Amino acid sequence: MQLTVPRRGGWRAWGPICGGFELALADPSSPAVASAELASEYRRGADYVRVTIAMAVDACDVADALSTAWDAFTGAAAEDLTGWDITAAAAEVQPGPQ
Numbered sequence: 001m002q003l004t005v006p007r008r009g010g011w012r013a014w015g016p017i018c019g020g021f022e023l024a025l026a027d028p029s030s031p032a033v034a035s036a037e038l039a040s041e042y043r044r045g046a047d048y049v050r051v052t053i054a055m056a057v058d059a060c061d062v063a064d065a066l067s068t069a070w071d072a073f074t075g076a077a078a079e080d081l082t083g084w085d086i087t088a089a090a091a092e093v094q095p096g097p098q
Contacts, residue, residue: 005090011043025037033057033058065093
């Protein structure tokens with residue numbers, strides 16, 4: 001699945017925390033997250049960065065996969081959740097092989 005969330009404050013705000021966020025994302029608290037990594041960072045101007053995270057999640061259904069992925073994201077964001085525009089978040093969930 002892919003989770004895309006805009007980062008408030010643009011590149012200047014994202015640059016200093018990017019490494020720590022990526023490390024926290026790579027060590028999720030849920031064993032259902034098989035892998036999680038930054039897939040892309042899209043910059044548009046000085047004040048806009050959209051971060052896309054790719055995750056492989058073991059779940060029974062789409063809702064469970066989305067919930068697990070969102071928990072992994074908020075866990076990686078930790079106390080910096082207000083730095084993200086979570087109202088503009090988007091997810092794309094695709095089932096894996098049977």
